[in-house]
Amino acid sequence: MALPASRITLSSKPVAPHKSFSKPDFKAKAAHVTDRFQYVDMWLRQSGENGKSALVYWRQAANFYRANLAVDELAKPLTSYYCILNMVKALLVSTGKDMARVQHGVSGYSAGAKTALSNEYVKFKFSGVLSDLSRYFEEPVSGSDECTLLDLLYNLPHIHRAYCMTIPSRSKKELFIPLAECGFYRIDGTGECFFRGTLTPGWSVNRTKNKLPSGFEIDPTVDVGALAVRRKKRFKWKGKSEKVKITNLSKYHRKLRRNIFQIFDAQEKWYLKRDTASGISDGLIDKNPCVIAFAAMHRLSELSRYDPDKLSRHFNNRYGWLLTEFLTRTLDQVLDDLASEITGCEVK
Structure with a gap:
């Protein structure tokens, strides 16, 4: 039976994927700007x-x-x-x-x-x-x-x-899978953490598991509501040193961001890119x-x-x-x- 998992936090703030690939400041508050x-x-x-x-x-x-x-x-x-x-x-x-x-x-x-x-x-x-x-x-x-x-x-x-609306040959070959409520979760009772995002309407169906890129899977720890996708790889989140925790998170995040991307006017979602393992090869x-x-x-x-x-x-x-x-x-x-x-x- 899969163990349940809980969202990890920093400074009482749930940790989510960051828009910066190279040097994300996970503890800083978001900068809401007009220009x-x-x-x-x-x-x-x-x-x-x-x-x-x-x-x-x-x-x-x-x-x-x-x-x-x-x-x-x-x-x-x-x-x-x-x-x-x-x-x-x-x-x-x-x-x-x-x-x-x-x-x-x-x-x-x-x-x-x-x-x-x-x-x-x-x-x-x-x-x-x-x-x-x-x-x-x-x-x-x-x-x-x-x-x-x-x-x-x-x-x-x-x-x-x-x-996909314009190019008929690829109208049914969407390359990106939208994920909501994205964050990092720790398996309860352990120091093992992973990335998870919830599949959105239209994708929250069992056949989506065959379209996931290598290294990702349907999360068995979620058993109610919409289906969720998680990264198979883990990172450590334990001990008293916050610096070590953030270092581990940053290394994991750097690799994760090779797979997920955000759109400037839909910042509540991340988009998981499919690969050859998911049935996409052309283009x-x-x-x-x-x-x-x-x-x-x-x-x-x-x-x-x-x-x-x-x-x-x-x-x-x-x-x-x-x-x-x-x-x-x-x-x-x-x-x-x-x-x-x-x-x-x-x-x-």
């Missing part, structure tokens, strides 16, 4: 020499963000890309990375005569801003990866529903959404600069609405992710 750019600007000014060096990039990103509001869809890829590029530079410089003379780390090209997302390719390079961002998220960098724009957009949780890209968004926006910015006629044809295609959703939502998504990443706080 993420202003909040991070303040934080960088108070964060030593690296933070002050990152300010020029962060403020440049804010300028591009505001400029983006005033341009049409054929120009938005340019202002959007340079906004993302400078946000990423601010993140890297704030951690001590030198951005002097650094290349972007990505390029693209079109294949075939037909205007289609499947014919737009992105090449990930071994060095540059994007490759440094991949290394920041502890991803392997080969310098030989290539992906189509069709697949890149498929792997972004903040536009995934729009993608799967094992990279962080910030890396993927950077790469996809770069390709669209190339089209905006060098072939606006083809970009216009993309917008006039059946998936034009999807591209509009991507351009409309992506800056807010990356801003939300990187504001928390830079500060280590839950910025909301």
